[in-house]
Amino acid sequence: MTIKVGDKLPNAELMMMTEKGPTKMSTADLFGGKKVALFAVPGAYTPTCSAKHLPGFVDNTAKITAKGVDEIVCLSVNDPFVMAAWGKDHSAGSIKMVADPDASFTKALGVEFDASGAGLGVRSRRYSMILDDGVVKQLNLEETGGFEVSDAETLLGQL
Template identity: 45%
Template sequence: MKSGTKLPDVTFHTRVRDEAIEGPNPFRWEDKTTADYFAGKRVILFSLPGAFTPTCSTYQLPGFENGYAEFKEKGIDEIYCMSVNDSFVMNKWAKDQGLENVKVIPDGSGEFTRKMGMLVDKDNLGFGMRSWRYAAIVNDGVVEAWFEEPGLMDNCPEDPYGVSSPDNLKKHLDEANEPALA
């Protein structure tokens, strides 16, 4: 995936809270498209191997959540976390993490991830098909900057993390916003 590439058109099957529904599960299905999430906004999208996994839950997601105000100051409208997990899992993880700023996008079937060229087999961990770890700055549905962890492959014995970290994206935004020297 390179800068200047338009994101694939996909429909995501989400579950949203609906106060009109009574009982222990007050949620309804709501389909959202790529355009619903990305049109007319400058966002950070980061994708990771799985909800509730160590690196994702300890560093990457909390880092973006805690850095939200700073990213807003740098011209970012929204921050989205995507994983090849269904909406039930993503919503529970968001609740578990106490998210107030980062929004989760469930790519349950992996369609978006596959079309991004980032779907990998993680059978070596018992995960099945999952996303390779990456992040992107996306402006109105077009990739502005791309941050992919090294070693993209099926059944990777490692879980590289650093290129797609919140700190690395902040650094990129700072450098992109520096005035040119005369």
């Protein structure tokens, strides 16, 4: 079943690079008690993700946070080392670059797809969402391969 507006995010462990190295983070800690703009990409360093999706959120960070968003989180089925390097390469600044290494969170949301044909394995469909204390308030889920509704400008217009 696919996540929908009104649902609470499932409990899961994600990973993020910190000063101490790769660090596990619970979804409760990452999304609880705050307003978060979450966007997910099929893969770090992939063409649309690198040329459009992440840069759109980087360019609009100040506008999004000015609308009352406490944090912006970028998620991908990658490892935390790759996510940290990708964020650094794209000057992601305050955007939290979060890894779902085994796709367990992505699968729990029901947004996975098989990209084995492209050598990528299980990946996340592209989406953006607005969360309030871990509850989905807005969801912009793309069809596999699409980039029509999950961009930063669309999300900004929903705040």
